[in-house]
Amino acid sequence: MIRFVLRFLGLLALALGFIFLVYDGTKSIADQTVYISSVESTWSNIHQSSLTSLQPEVERRAGAWAWEGLVKPYFLDQPVSLVLAVIGAILILLGRKKKPLIGYARD
Structure with a gap:
């Protein structure tokens, strides 16, 4: 049952990543500039409000270096389609x- 939920x-997540990829592509074509939503x-x-409350929580639990050194550059500044695709692939592999x-x- 858990494997089914993970899959x-x-x-x-993969479908949402593809939707955001198509959204960025159509917006880029319409504006005639490259548009990538983070x-x-x-x-x-x-x-x-949940995004603004995340920063103090991460800094309180892991330190200020975790926000500026890990969360911001490796998660929040990345394209949303790429992040969702990676999360989806990991969940599918786990499931x-x-x-x-x-x-x-088998015994």
Whole structure:
């Protein structure tokens, strides 16, 4: 059951990543400039207060270096389509079915 949920959430994240990729592509074609939406801008558009409350929480739990050195450059400044695709791929890999053992008995 947990594997099914992981695969479902992974597929959902991949689909959302593809949707954001198409959104960025159509916006780039319409504006005739390259447009890539970051996780920070998308999160800010969806729910601003949770994004602003994340920074003090990360700094309190892990230190100020974690926000400026890890979260901001490696998560919030990345394209949202890429982040969702990576999260989706990881969830699908975690939820994959076990390969059957050929020639060995399972005890």
